[in-house]
Amino acid sequence: MPIPLIGFLLVAPALAIVLLLFIVPLISSITGAFDVGGTFGFGNFIKSFELYSSDMVFTLVIVLLSSALIGLFSIMIGGYLTLGSNPTAVSILRWVYRWPLFIPFIVVGQVLRTFLAKNGLMNNIFIEAGIMTPMAAMSFLDWRGIVTAFVWKQTPFVTLLLAGAMASIDRSTIEAARNLGAKRIRILIEIVLPQVRQTLLVGLILSFVTMMSVLSVPLMINAQSPTMITANMAFRINAHGDYGVANALGLISLLMTSVAAIIYLRQTMREHAR
Amino acid sequence: MSVQLDWKWIPRGIGLGILAFIIFGPLVNLLLWAVAERWYFPHVLPLKYGFSFWTSVFSPRGNAMGSLATSVLIAVLTVVVSLGLAIPAGYALARLKLPFRGLILLALLIPQAFPNLPVYVNIARIFYQYGLNGTIFGVVLVHVTHGLVYAVWIATAAFSAIDRELEEAARSMGASALRGFWDVTLPIAAPGLLASAIFVFLESLDEFTGTYFVGAPDVTTLPLLLYTASSGGNYQIASITALILLVPSIAFMFVVEKFLRSDVLSKVGH
Numbered sequence: 001m002p003i004p005l006i007g008f009l010l011v012a013p014a015l016a017i018v019l020l021l022f023i024v025p026l027i028s029s030i031t032g033a034f035d036v037g038g039t040f041g042f043g044n045f046i047k048s049f050e051l052y053s054s055d056m057v058f059t060l061v062i063v064l065l066s067s068a069l070i071g072l073f074s075i076m077i078g079g080y081l082t083l084g085s086n087p088t089a090v091s092i093l094r095w096v097y098r099w100p101l102f103i104p105f106i107v108v109g110q111v112l113r114t115f116l117a118k119n120g121l122m123n124n125i126f127i128e129a130g131i132m133t134p135m136a137a138m139s140f141l142d143w144r145g146i147v148t149a150f151v152w153k154q155t156p157f158v159t160l161l162l163a164g165a166m167a168s169i170d171r172s173t174i175e176a177a178r179n180l181g182a183k184r185i186r187i188l189i190e191i192v193l194p195q196v197r198q199t200l201l202v203g204l205i206l207s208f209v210t211m212m213s214v215l216s217v218p219l220m221i222n223a224q225s226p227t228m229i230t231a232n233m234a235f236r237i238n239a240h241g242d243y244g245v246a247n248a249l250g251l252i253s254l255l256m257t258s259v260a261a262i263i264y265l266r267q268t269m270r271e272h273a274r
Numbered sequence: 275m276s277v278q279l280d281w282k283w284i285p286r287g288i289g290l291g292i293l294a295f296i297i298f299g300p301l302v303n304l305l306l307w308a309v310a311e312r313w314y315f316p317h318v319l320p321l322k323y324g325f326s327f328w329t330s331v332f333s334p335r336g337n338a339m340g341s342l343a344t345s346v347l348i349a350v351l352t353v354v355v356s357l358g359l360a361i362p363a364g365y366a367l368a369r370l371k372l373p374f375r376g377l378i379l380l381a382l383l384i385p386q387a388f389p390n391l392p393v394y395v396n397i398a399r400i401f402y403q404y405g406l407n408g409t410i411f412g413v414v415l416v417h418v419t420h421g422l423v424y425a426v427w428i429a430t431a432a433f434s435a436i437d438r439e440l441e442e443a444a445r446s447m448g449a450s451a452l453r454g455f456w457d458v459t460l461p462i463a464a465p466g467l468l469a470s471a472i473f474v475f476l477e478s479l480d481e482f483t484g485t486y487f488v489g490a491p492d493v494t495t496l497p498l499l500l501y502t503a504s505s506g507g508n509y510q511i512a513s514i515t516a517l518i519l520l521v522p523s524i525a526f527m528f529v530v531e532k533f534l535r536s537d538v539l540s541k542v543g544h
Contacts, residue, residue, distance in 0.1 A: 010363055010366035093293070100297065110513065124317075
């Protein structure tokens with residue numbers, strides 16, 4: 001048997017699983033979005049926008065804000081891990097930052113649900129420490145809770161990728177800049193960041209897609225309106241068996257991630273063209 | 275020897291302290307809820323500690339043991355199927371001259387590149403026609419699709435990192451291709467494959483969305499039990515379940531770099 005054929009036979013079962021159990025349902029979610037009672041139409045989209053247009057904006061704002069914060073914090077942590085001058089502080093930071101890395105989203109939801117509640121542990125500690133009066137205590141279980149959950153869980157992941165990329169860049173330029181008396185923040189922004197931009201973007205896009213897929217966090221932290229369209233999709237199916245509107249919302253979430261993917265691809269191409 | 279105070283430790287200490295509060299605060303809260311017998315506003319800490327909820331969770335009548343067994347069974351089956359598919363695929367992608375290699379790797383990446391909630395919704399509908407909804411097998415299939423990306427990519431990287439000459443040496447001494455793979459390549463790739471097995475196991479153990487649509491209400495895994503308990507306001511039971519899920523995740527976080535050596539990591543995606 002020729003080698004390419006053997007190779008193809010070895011890959012075929014894995015490809016078949018992805019094709020049958022991911023690509024086929026993905027296509028049927030797209031066709032299902034235009035299926036109104038058996039005929040082609042835009043009824044599902046009209047209904048989706050009537051019912052959930054504010055939730056769509058809410059979703060996009062939450063995911064974009066979370067991505068921005070994840071990017072900022074991972075640059076700060078990764079930067080200190082790479083440029084930090086005190087080995088003890090660097091190793092403490094390395095030990096602390098990655099705890100949430102593999103903690104499941106459902107556990108993150110449960111943990112923050114009790115921590116951020118109006119009479120949760122966070123407010124109680126602040127009140128006890130005298131930072132806050134009991135009257136000022138409020139619940140963070142709204143958009144802030146969802147953003148906190150996403151940033152808490154995804155920052156270590158992006159930081160892990162980013163710190164790896166930062167560790168592999170050429171140290172000599174950093175040392176040269178340091179010898180010339182450049183401040184560390186300037187080295188981070190002008191020398192280190194431009195070289196790891198690609199990795200940062202990949203990490204943020206993967207996080208973006210993950211946040212658009214997570215159902216447990218919006219369900220656990222804030223299922224009341226306004227909520228994320230992932231929670232709306234689950235509601236349409238469980239409460240109404242309404243696959244049309246659920247698929248229309250699914251297509252809208254696909255479009256949102258496609259925009260992120262296209263921005264990423266254009267960025268990559270521009271960098272290759274240079 | 276005089277003790278010198280390094281003033282830079284003040285901003286460092288504040289920064290690390292805030293980070294530690296953000297990361298460990300919620301986790302400590304979870305631990306407290308897991309051992310709290312009575313805890314209500316405005317008390318900062320639980321009024322009474324104890325393990326009575328633990329005995330009720332783990333009693334034969336409590337459904338935690340059943341969910342744990344279901345979760346572990348599904349995760350083990352998912353690992354077996356995923357690695358069974360990923361080892362041949364990874365070997366072919368790493369070693370054999372494949373036409374459209376880049377395209378195949380990209381196709382295997384698709385489940386990570388699109389939001390999977392709309393996909394699960396439609397899988398549930400397709401599975402319903404074949405009677406797969408609410409079965410362990412159906413849930414395993416969904417978890418395999420999700421875990422396959424990691425399994426194939428890590429397996430490919432693990433095989434790529436092995437020196438080709440070792441295998442050729444075995445072949446030149448008269449070993450068959452299969453024998454060379456079995457006796458030489460597979461043992462060297464084992465740590466990387468073990469890492470991908472642990473990873474797929476954890477992904478399956480923690481998976482919520484797919485199980486929610488395909489498995490519920492007949493198949494109850496730990497994440498579904500956690501969700502039901504938490505929705506019912508039963509924070510102790512939810513926290514104990516969360517703690518069971520937390521332990522393997524955190525253990526893996528500490529050992530991941532021992533399994534995934536940097537020479538394998540640097541080959542991921544190539």
